[in-house]
Amino acid sequence: MQWYTGNTFYDSLLIAGFAYVVLIFVGSLFGTAAYGGRFGQGKRNKGIKLHAKTGWIIMELPGIIVFPVVFFMGSNADQAVPLFFLAIWMMHYTNRALITPLLMRVQPGTSSSFALNVVIAGWITLFLHGYFNAAYISELGSQYTIEWFSDPRFQIGLAIYAFGFILNIHSDYILRNLRSKNPSPDEPRYKIPFGGGFRFVTCPQYLGEILSFIGFAVMTWNLGAVFVMAMTIGNLVPRAIYTHRWFHKNFDNYPKERKAVIPFVL
């Protein structure tokens, strides 16, 4: 059966991957992943708990390992367009797996909030989308000749990706600076963030992440990237709504005009 690439293993795993997206999305309607101060202490946080920084790094490490390993096994791994996507991927996941967690400012006494089951769910996703994208980009996809750089899908996708990535790191920067470098235990743990994307939504960091993956899907034009995009939307839109409700419940003066994740809409 050929429904996408003709590679039976790849195509079957892709179907399983999309079924997993549906499962994660349905699960997120009943509660969000157990990590972080707001959600890391709830009833979903059972069993082993990791320090926030350790949890993030261990969970995201496959992002910087699986893609390059699979990529360099492909026959197009020395071509300019695939190498460009490798560079984008490595930049994205070096930020997510190493830079963001290492810069994170953790309130003393609140650090062990990262549930091991979140790490395992993260690994499944990262193994799948690392494989889907790397195998397609460096081996199975046929569109990535040098002309792809002048294709409107590549150019529009890259612009969306760049906007999303900058919004994400700028929003993470604003959040990080709400706490002092070495927060004391009696400092308020949460404050209302202002400026940048926070003028419009409660979770511009999530909006930036979602836009990055929409941009990546458009610029690579492949179903493996649609998988990452769907997973990110299915995970982060409900989490943004939970976070938005949390702010309204905990801060009487929370800006009324701010939406959760999509400016002026949601």
Ligand SMILES: NC(=O)c1ccc[n+]([C@@H]2O[C@H](COP(=O)([O-])OP(=O)(O)OC[C@H]3O[C@@H](n4cnc5c(N)ncnc54)[C@H](OP(=O)(O)O)[C@@H]3O)[C@@H](O)[C@H]2O)c1
């Ligand atoms: N691709 C994906 O599916 C995916 C999934 C999840 C996250 N991400 C990305 O990973 C990054 C981190 O995500 P996250 O869910 O941990 O984000 P987050 O809830 O924004 O938290 C990030 C850091 O900021 C702190 N913080 C958050 N709100 C604060 C406030 N109001 N006042 C003071 N400190 C505050 C948090 O502290 P506490 O830990 O103490 O709450 C944590 O250290 C984001 O860029 C996100 O887009 C991507």
